[in-house]
Amino acid sequence: MAGKNRSGQRIEPSFAGTDGRGDDEVTVDAGDRISGRPATRSNRSKSAKGRGSRRRGKRQKPEGRGFFGAIRSLVYWCLVLSIWVGVGVGGLVLYYGSRMPSASTWEIPARPPNVKINAMDGSALANRGATGGEALALQDMSPFIPEAIVAIEDRRFYSHFGVDPIGLARALVTNVVTGHTVQGGSTLTQQLAKNLFLSPDRTLERKVQEVLLALWLEHKYTKDQILAMYLNRVFFGSNAFGVEAASRRYFNKSARDVNLGEAAMLAGLVKAPSKLSPVRDPAAAQARAEIVLQAMRDQGYISDADIKTAMSQPPTRAKSYWNGAQNYVADMVMDQLPGLIGDVKEDLVVETTVDMALEKKAEDSLSDVLDRDGRKLAASQASLVSVDGNGAIRALVGGRDYAESQFNRAVTAKRQPGSAFKPFVYAAAMEMGLTPTSVRNDAPVKIGNWTPENYEQKYNGVVTLATALAHSLNTIAAQLVMEVGPPQVIKLAHRLGIESELQDNASIALGTSEVSLLELTSSYAAFMNGGYKATPHVITKVTTAAGKVLYQANYSDPPRVLSETVVTNMNSMMEGVMTFGTGKSARIPGWQAAGKSGTTQSFRDALFIGFTSNLTTGVWFGNDDGKSMKKVTGGGLPAKAWKEFMIAAHKGLTPTPLFGDGRIIDNGMPVAQAGAPSGDQTTISSIISGVLGGDGGSATATPQPQAQVRTPAAAGQVVPAEEPVDMPPPAPGDDNNPYASQGMVPPADVGDQPPSTRPRRTTLLDLIMGR
Numbered sequence: 001m002a003g004k005n006r007s008g009q010r011i012e013p014s015f016a017g018t019d020g021r022g023d024d025e026v027t028v029d030a031g032d033r034i035s036g037r038p039a040t041r042s043n044r045s046k047s048a049k050g051r052g053s054r055r056r057g058k059r060q061k062p063e064g065r066g067f068f069g070a071i072r073s074l075v076y077w078c079l080v081l082s083i084w085v086g087v088g089v090g091g092l093v094l095y096y097g098s099r100m101p102s103a104s105t106w107e108i109p110a111r112p113p114n115v116k117i118n119a120m121d122g123s124a125l126a127n128r129g130a131t132g133g134e135a136l137a138l139q140d141m142s143p144f145i146p147e148a149i150v151a152i153e154d155r156r157f158y159s160h161f162g163v164d165p166i167g168l169a170r171a172l173v174t175n176v177v178t179g180h181t182v183q184g185g186s187t188l189t190q191q192l193a194k195n196l197f198l199s200p201d202r203t204l205e206r207k208v209q210e211v212l213l214a215l216w217l218e219h220k221y222t223k224d225q226i227l228a229m230y231l232n233r234v235f236f237g238s239n240a241f242g243v244e245a246a247s248r249r250y251f252n253k254s255a256r257d258v259n260l261g262e263a264a265m266l267a268g269l270v271k272a273p274s275k276l277s278p279v280r281d282p283a284a285a286q287a288r289a290e291i292v293l294q295a296m297r298d299q300g301y302i303s304d305a306d307i308k309t310a311m312s313q314p315p316t317r318a319k320s321y322w323n324g325a326q327n328y329v330a331d332m333v334m335d336q337l338p339g340l341i342g343d344v345k346e347d348l349v350v351e352t353t354v355d356m357a358l359e360k361k362a363e364d365s366l367s368d369v370l371d372r373d374g375r376k377l378a379a380s381q382a383s384l385v386s387v388d389g390n391g392a393i394r395a396l397v398g399g400r401d402y403a404e405s406q407f408n409r410a411v412t413a414k415r416q417p418g419s420a421f422k423p424f425v426y427a428a429a430m431e432m433g434l435t436p437t438s439v440r441n442d443a444p445v446k447i448g449n450w451t452p453e454n455y456e457q458k459y460n461g462v463v464t465l466a467t468a469l470a471h472s473l474n475t476i477a478a479q480l481v482m483e484v485g486p487p488q489v490i491k492l493a494h495r496l497g498i499e500s501e502l503q504d505n506a507s508i509a510l511g512t513s514e515v516s517l518l519e520l521t522s523s524y525a526a527f528m529n530g531g532y533k534a535t536p537h538v539i540t541k542v543t544t545a546a547g548k549v550l551y552q553a554n555y556s557d558p559p560r561v562l563s564e565t566v567v568t569n570m571n572s573m574m575e576g577v578m579t580f581g582t583g584k585s586a587r588i589p590g591w592q593a594a595g596k597s598g599t600t601q602s603f604r605d606a607l608f609i610g611f612t613s614n615l616t617t618g619v620w621f622g623n624d625d626g627k628s629m630k631k632v633t634g635g636g637l638p639a640k641a642w643k644e645f646m647i648a649a650h651k652g653l654t655p656t657p658l659f660g661d662g663r664i665i666d667n668g669m670p671v672a673q674a675g676a677p678s679g680d681q682t683t684i685s686s687i688i689s690g691v692l693g694g695d696g697g698s699a700t701a702t703p704q705p706q707a708q709v710r711t712p713a714a715a716g717q718v719v720p721a722e723e724p725v726d727m728p729p730p731a732p733g734d735d736n737n738p739y740a741s742q743g744m745v746p747p748a749d750v751g752d753q754p755p756s757t758r759p760r761r762t763t764l765l766d767l768i769m770g771r
Contacts, residue, residue: 106213106216108196108229109196109197111131111135111232111233111347112129112130112131112241113129113130113344113345113346113347113348114127114128114129114130114131114132114133114134114135114347114348115127115128115129115333115334115337115344115347115348115349115350116134116347116348116349116350117329117330117333117350117352118349118350118351118352119326119352119354119355119356119359120351120352120353120354120355120394120540121355121356122351123356124254125326125329125330125352125354125356126248126322126324126326126327126329126330127244127245127248127330128330128333128334129344130241131233131240131241131242131245132239132240132241132242132245132248132249133240133241133242133243133244133245133246133247133248133255134244134347135232135242135244135347136228136231136232136242136243136244136255136256137228138224138227138228138231140255140256141231141243141255141256141258142255142256142257142258142259142263144258144259144260144262144263144264145231145243145255145258145263145266145267146227146231147263147296147301147302148263148264148266148267148292148296148301149188149227149230149231149267149270150188150227150299151267151292151295151296151298151299151301152267152268152270152271152291152292152295152296153188153191153267153270154187154188155295155299156187157187157188157189157223157227158223160187161215161218162187162189162190162211162214162215162217162218163187163189163190163211163214163215164187186210187214188226188227188230189214189217189218189226190210190211190214191230191234192214192217192226192229192230192233193210193213193214193216193217194206194210195230195233195234195235196213196229196233197209197213198210198213231243232244234270235273236249236250236266236269236270236273237269237273237274237276237277237279238250238273238277238279238318243255243258243266246266246269247262247266248322249318249322250262250265250266250278250279250316250318251316251318252323252324259310259313260293260302260306260309260310261289261293261310261311261313262316264289264290264292264293264296264310265278265285265286265288265289265292265316267289267292268285268288268289268291268292269285269288271288276288277318278315278316278317278318279318279319279320282315282316282317282318285316286315286316290311293306293307293310293311294307319403320403321402321403321404321406322402322403323401323402323403324363324402325359325360325362325363325396325397325398325402326354326356326359327402327406328396328397328398328399328402328406328408328410328411329352329354329359329393329396329538331398331406331408332396332408332411332538333350333352333538333539336538336539337350337539337542340539340542340550340551341542341550341551346544346545347544347545348542348543348544348545348550349542349543349544349545350539350541350542351539351540351541351542351543352393352538352539352540353388353392353393353394353537353538353539353540354393354394354395354396354538355394355395358386358394358395358649359394359395359396359397361395361645361648361649362384362386362395362396362397362645363397364648365384365641365644365645365648366382366383366384366397366400366619366641367400368641368644369382369621369637369640369641369644370382370400373637373640374637376630377629377630377631377632377636377637378623378627378628378629378630378632379606379621379622379623379629379632379637380400380623380624381399381400381409381621381622381623381624382397382399382400382409382619382620382621382622382637382638382641383397383398383399383408383409383410383413383517383619383620384396384397384410384517384617384618384619384620384641384645385397385410385517385518385521385522385536385617385618386521386615386616386617386618386645386649387521387522387525387534387536387615387616387617388525388534388614388615388616389525389528389529389532389534389616390529390534390555390558391497391522391525391533391534391535391536391537391555391558392537392538392540392555393518393536393537393538394615395617395645395649396410396411396518396538397410398410398411398412405624407624409517409620409624410516410517410518410620411516411517411518412516413516413517414500414514414515414516415514415515415517415600415604415605415620415622416511416512416513416514416600416601416605417511417515417520417598417600417605417607418510418511418598418599418600418605418606418607418634419472419474419477419510419511419582419596419597419598419599419634420511420520420596420597420598420607420608420609420634421493421508421509421510421511421513421515421520421598422469422472422477422509422510422511422596422598423469423524423527423570423574423596424489424492424493424496424498424523425477425480425481425484425489425508425509426465426469426477426480426570426573427492427496427562427566427570428480428484428488428489428492429465429480429483429484430565430566430569430570431484431488431492431562431563431566432483432484432488434465434480435465435569435664435665435666436464436465436466436569436572436573436576436664437464437465437466437664437666438464438465439462439463439464439465440462440463440465440468440476440479440480441461441462441463442454442459442460442461442462442463442468442473442475442476443459443461443475444459444475445475445478445479447478447482447506448506450478450506450507452474452475452477452478452509452510453474453475454473454474454475455472455474459475460473463476465480465573466572466573466576466664467576469573469574469576469577469581469596470573470576470577470579470580470581470582471581471582472577472581472582472596472597474509474510477509477510478506478509478510480509481506481508481509482506486504486505486506486508487504489508489509490502490504490508493523495533495561496523496526496533496561496562497519497522497523497525497526497533497534497535497536498515498519498520498523499519500513500514500515500516500519501513502515511598511600517607517618517620518536518618519536520607520609520618521536521609521616521617521618522534522535522536522616524595524609524610524611524616524618525611525616526561526562526567527562527567527570527571527574527594527611527659528611528612528613528616528658528659529659530564530567530659531560531561531562531563531564531566531567532558532559532560532561533558533559533560533561534558534616535555535558537553537555539551539553540552540553541553564659564660565665567659567660568659568660568663568664568665569660569664569665571594571658571659571660571662572660572662572663572664573594574594574595574596574610575592575593575594575658575662577594577595577596577597578593578594578595578610582596582597582633582634582635583595583596583597583608583610583634583635583639584635585635585636585639585640585643586608586610586635586639586640586642586643586646587643588612588643588646588647588650589647590655591612591646591650591655592612592613592655592657592658592661592662593610593611593612593646593658594610594611594658595608595609595610595611595642596608596609596610596634597633597634597635597638597639598634599632599633599634602628603628603629603630603631603632603633604622604623604626604627604628604629605620605621605622606620606621606622606629606632606633606634606636606637606638607619607620607621607634607638608634608635608638608639608641608642610642610646611658612646612650612656612658613656613657613658613659614649614650614653614656615646615649615650617642617645617646617649619638619639619641619642619645620638621637621638621641
């Protein structure tokens with residue numbers, strides 16, 4: 001705005017001085033305005049200098065910050081950023097934490113129930129359950145296991161607070177440098193928290209909750225407790241959870257006994273259980289184990305010498321499934337357990353009757369025979385059962401290799417026993433009053449449309465029953481079953497322990513009804529123990545982990561199922577089978593033994609069942625698909641395996657005689673004694689060889705006069721040739737080829753009547769002894 005001077009003249013505003021320079025701009029200093037003084041040149045000059053100074057000062061300020069100023073700015077903004085990040089993280093933690101249950105309600109979830117199955121001496125036989133193994137305390141494990149896990153998975157485990165920032169940063173840098181995930185930043189505590197509480201989903205929420213749970217675990221438990229929980233729950237592949245399950249799965253031993261190399265392999269599996277499993281890729285498992293060993297050395301757990309020793313051990317070659325014959329027993333236990341105690345809801349300990357030493361010997365015996373002769377004789381499978389006189393199962397092998405096939409051929413499979421069923425027929429005849437010295441005519445027989453024939457298609461004429469059983473003469477067994485009646489034979493077999501359904505027909509004499517090896521073997525035990533039922537059983541006690549008894553077996557008072565006289569006579573005859581007959585290859589040096597062989601039609605199945613005073617053992621050989629073997633009879637491969645097992649099982653034991661000591665009883669009096677000196681009592685060998693000659697072999701191949709049979713409904717009535725016995729045709733199968741191509745006619749009657757109705761008859765023994 002224009003002003004006036006003192007003379008009243010108008011003064012116009014101007015931006016130039018008298019000298020024309022723009023920097024002589026007239027301004028009024030603040031001080032002049034305040035004091036009311038006019039702006040003189042001097043004032044203006046001072047004012048201009050002041051403004052210039054201020055402007056120069058402002059332009060020079062950025063140049064004055066320098067390097068340290070930049071650092072201060074960086075620190076400032078980092079602090080600001082960290083505050084905001086902290087606020088954000090805190091918000092996320094509060095949010096996701098609020099979605100979790102209250103920490104006061106947190107508790108370690110129960111481990112899935114494990115069933116520990118022990119052998120009779122208390123040693124571990126197997127484990128069953130979702131985990132596959134029991135939980136072990138840290139001090140019970142091999143010390144190499146926790147050291148290996150810490151070395152490779154969490155080297156600062158004992159120093160961090162549940163989360164390892166250093167390890168996390170290291171993993172982050174490594175992964176960024178390599179361009180893909182190489183290392184994980186989770187601690188063992190975090191991994192445990194994830195395994196215990198969380199799903200495997202890779203989400204931010206789960207990661208936040210994992211950290212919170214890890215902090216809680218570190219607050220509530222000691223480091224050793226956390227490590228023990230981790231080792232007992234972590235997945236090692238192949239359905240093995242925890243170090244005990246993994247050790248038994250891959251090394252067939254307890255985690256208590258794992259060596260350095262094995263511990264390194266287990267620790268290496270945690271990274272990728274399926275990919276690095278020794279079942280799938282033994283080389284990859286071994287390579288990973290070597291990395292673990294190097295980590296253990298770097299952290300001072302082991303020395304270079306230890307590594308050298310560990311790497312010199314043969315590589316682990318784990319099978320594709322749990323291996324060892326004891327697993328057949330474990331499966332059997334688990335099948336029976338619900339019926340004894342109900343559902344399994346907590347950790348259990350099951351005590352069994354199995355002797356692990358005998359179990360191993362049984363497995364080895366079958367493997368030896370199969371490896372030596374199985375391929376050339378077309379036999380691919382075998383099974384074995386051994387019981388004591390009380391029916392307690394001491395050894396059971398359900399097949400050649402549990403890892404390859406878990407089907408239990410000793411318990412689940414049912415097959416025709418062939419002539420191994422004949423002792424039940426003879427025992428029924430003994431109950432009717434017959435004795436081993438009773439005679440029958442070995443000649444062509446026809447029962448209805450059935451014409452049983454001896455294995456060698458030869459006939460021996462008049463023979464004793466002891467001779468007939470020793471040489472497994474089918475014609476005699478057929479005659480006996482018709483004399484006593486199939487229902488009586490079935491009743492006796494069920495009384496002794498056969499539980500399977502048996503067909504009521506004449507062919508039962510030759511074992512055409514299917515049974516399991518277990519029930520057949522345990523039924524023979526009634527002969528061994530003097531006539532008492534031997535109920536097969538494997539479980540003796542079931543307790544909780546705390547020791548509470550849930551089940552206790554009691555088989556101390558078995559019922560009598562055979563008279564002492566019948567048992568004595570049957571034992572003498574079955575001893576003759578092994579001394580002179582079809583079971584000669586099963587004889588055990590120094591021990592009295594008795595038994596019977598059996599082979600089904602076309603050599604599909606071959607069995608040998610026998611016993612000493614100590615054990616009753618049954619062995620089966622065959623093929624799962626029912627294909628025929630190459631002329632394998634019960635007296636062949638099964639008898640050889642039976643002998644190998646029984647010799648091993650009786651090693652170091654003092655021989656004791658069979659019940660009856662080889663005697664033969666007639667009319668309540670002992671009339672023959674096995675091994676008796678000449679001039680004393682007649683021996684069983686003289687009864688057998690006195691008819692067939694020298695060594696008990698067939699004396700003639702000439703067809704004998706036709707024998708006749710009696711039906712039980714018409715005792716003493718001779719069946720005429722044109723009137724066949726009305727019996728159903730037999731099912732296929734017997735070890736002595738009962739299905740002949742040519743027809744045969746009914747036999748002539750040479751049988752004894754029951755003792756209640758018959759007079760005393762002269763027996764072959766009378767003739768031998770001159771009475």
